[in-house]
Amino acid sequence: MPLKKIQMKFINNKIALSFFLLLFSCVIARAQEIIKDSAVVTTNKIQSNQKQKIDGVIATVGDYIILDSDIDKSYLEISSQGGSIKDITRCQMLGKLLEDKLYAHQAIQDSIKVSDSEVKGMMDDRVNYMTEQLGSLDKVVKYYKKNSEEEFRTYFFDILKEQKLTSEMQKKIIDAVEITPEEVRNFFKTIPATELPVFGAEMEVAQIVIKPKVSEAEKQKVIDKLNSFKKEIQEGSSFATKAVLYSQDPGSRSNGGYYKMNRKTPFVKEFKDVAFGLAEGEISAPFETDFGYHIIYVEKIKGQEIELRHILLTPAVSEESLKEAKEKIALIRKRIEDKEITFAEAARTLSDEKETRANGGALINPKTQDTRFELTKMDPSLYGQVSNLKEGEITAPFMEDEQGKKKFKLITVTNRINEHTADYAKDYIKIKDLALKEKQIKAIGKWFDEKIKETYIKIIGEYRDCAFTNNWLKK
Incomplete structure (x- = not known):
C-alpha cells in the first residue's frame, strides 16, 4: 500500500511546489546564453529610427536569458524521456527555468566548478542512451532539429x-541541512493522529555468499594485460579509448572510465587509497578490489577532489571452481536445516561477503541505511527470491552474475513486519527522513527568497501575469 499523504499544514505550499518542480531538472533541456546586464539582445531591427526589439527573450536571471522557445524545448525534452506534459503549464515551465537559471547563476558566483571533461562524460552517456532509444545518432540530431552532429554536440x-551547475548548487544547499533528534520528535508530534503515514509491509533478510576461487594463473593474466595497457598509454595510446574497449565496469566504461571523487565518495577503501596516492598525470600499478583488478589514471587534482579514469578487468573463473563453490553452499544449507549451525553463525564463519559477515549476513537497505526492506520498493531481483518465503525459511542455492563475477547465495527472511501506522520508536529512520526532507524544502524556499532579492531578474510581456510559486516579480 502506498504511503498515506501527510496533510502537513506547516509545509508552505509555495515551497512544496517549488521542490516538486525541482524534480524536472534531470530531464529539462535549455539553451544557455551568457549576456552582460547592460547588453541588448536582438535578432532584428525594425527601423533605424526605432528602438531595437528583443525578439523571443522572455526573462533574464543574472547573466542568463530565457527564450520563449526554451519552454517549447523543455516540453520536447520531457516528452523524449517518456514524461507527461499535459498538466504542466507554460507558466510552471517558465518558473522551473527561472529556478534553474538562478541555481546556475549562483553556482558561478559561489565558484562552483564543472570541468569540460566531466560534461563530456555526461554527454557521452546521454547521447548513447538517446541513440539506443531512437536507433541512430542521425535520428537524435534530427530530433533536436540540428544540422550536424557537431552543431548538436x-x-x-x-x-x-548548466544542468550540472544547477544540480551542484542544489546539492550544496541540501547537504548543508542537518536535523537533530529533537527536531525529528517535534516533527512527529505535529502530525495529527488521523494523518500519520502508513508504512507498507516490510521484511529483514540475511544472506550467505560463496565466491568461486580464482586461480593464480588467471589473476596474473589480468595483471599482465593491465600492465600492457599502462605501457601502451605511456607510449601515447588513449586511456579513455582503452577503457571504452576493455573495461568491465558498466558504470564508467561508456565515458572512458571517468569518475570524479573526493574522500567521502562511496568507493571501496582500496580504490580510494590508490587514487589519492597518485600525482596528477600518474598511472597506478594494477591493484585488486572485490570487483577485480584496476589501473587508475589521475587527470586532475582540484583541492580535495580528483578527476580520474580507470580500467577494471575481472579474472575468469574455471568450471571446476564454480562446481566446488556450488557444492560448498549446498552443504552449508544442509547443515543449517539439520540444526548443526544457525544461519547467522554460518554467515559469520563461512560467508565470503565481508560487508554482511559480521552482522550474521543481515542486508542493509541502501536507500534507508537500516535493515528493513519495504516490499513494494524492494529490488526486483531480491523480491523474486524472498517474496514467498516465510520467516526463517531459506532459499535454494542460486548463482548470481554481477558485472561478470559469479557467486552463489543463500537468503533467508529473519523478520516480517506487517503494514502499520507510523510508530515513532519502530519507524524512527523513516520519520527522520520525512522530517529532513521537510527541512530541506524550507531551506530551498529560504534560499530562493534571499537570492531573488539579490539577483537582477526581469520577466517580459504576458509572462508577468503568471502566478509563480516564487516571487520572481519582486512584488
Whole structure:
C-alpha cells in the first residue's frame, strides 16, 4: 500500500511546489546564453529610427536569458524521456527555468566548478542512451532539429553544463541541512493522529555468499594485460579509448572510465587509497578490489577532489571452481536445516561477503541505511527470491552474475513486519527522513527568497501575469 499523504499544514505550499518542480531538472533541456546586464539582445531591427526589439527573450536571471522557445524545448525534452506534459503549464515551465537559471547563476558566483571533461562524460552517456532509444545518432540530431552532429554536440554541451551547475548548487544547499533528534520528535508530534503515514509491509533478510576461487594463473593474466595497457598509454595510446574497449565496469566504461571523487565518495577503501596516492598525470600499478583488478589514471587534482579514469578487468573463473563453490553452499544449507549451525553463525564463519559477515549476513537497505526492506520498493531481483518465503525459511542455492563475477547465495527472511501506522520508536529512520526532507524544502524556499532579492531578474510581456510559486516579480 502506498504511503498515506501527510496533510502537513506547516509545509508552505509555495515551497512544496517549488521542490516538486525541482524534480524536472534531470530531464529539462535549455539553451544557455551568457549576456552582460547592460547588453541588448536582438535578432532584428525594425527601423533605424526605432528602438531595437528583443525578439523571443522572455526573462533574464543574472547573466542568463530565457527564450520563449526554451519552454517549447523543455516540453520536447520531457516528452523524449517518456514524461507527461499535459498538466504542466507554460507558466510552471517558465518558473522551473527561472529556478534553474538562478541555481546556475549562483553556482558561478559561489565558484562552483564543472570541468569540460566531466560534461563530456555526461554527454557521452546521454547521447548513447538517446541513440539506443531512437536507433541512430542521425535520428537524435534530427530530433533536436540540428544540422550536424557537431552543431548538436555544441548545443547539448551547454545544456548539460548548466544542468550540472544547477544540480551542484542544489546539492550544496541540501547537504548543508542537518536535523537533530529533537527536531525529528517535534516533527512527529505535529502530525495529527488521523494523518500519520502508513508504512507498507516490510521484511529483514540475511544472506550467505560463496565466491568461486580464482586461480593464480588467471589473476596474473589480468595483471599482465593491465600492465600492457599502462605501457601502451605511456607510449601515447588513449586511456579513455582503452577503457571504452576493455573495461568491465558498466558504470564508467561508456565515458572512458571517468569518475570524479573526493574522500567521502562511496568507493571501496582500496580504490580510494590508490587514487589519492597518485600525482596528477600518474598511472597506478594494477591493484585488486572485490570487483577485480584496476589501473587508475589521475587527470586532475582540484583541492580535495580528483578527476580520474580507470580500467577494471575481472579474472575468469574455471568450471571446476564454480562446481566446488556450488557444492560448498549446498552443504552449508544442509547443515543449517539439520540444526548443526544457525544461519547467522554460518554467515559469520563461512560467508565470503565481508560487508554482511559480521552482522550474521543481515542486508542493509541502501536507500534507508537500516535493515528493513519495504516490499513494494524492494529490488526486483531480491523480491523474486524472498517474496514467498516465510520467516526463517531459506532459499535454494542460486548463482548470481554481477558485472561478470559469479557467486552463489543463500537468503533467508529473519523478520516480517506487517503494514502499520507510523510508530515513532519502530519507524524512527523513516520519520527522520520525512522530517529532513521537510527541512530541506524550507531551506530551498529560504534560499530562493534571499537570492531573488539579490539577483537582477526581469520577466517580459504576458509572462508577468503568471502566478509563480516564487516571487520572481519582486512584488
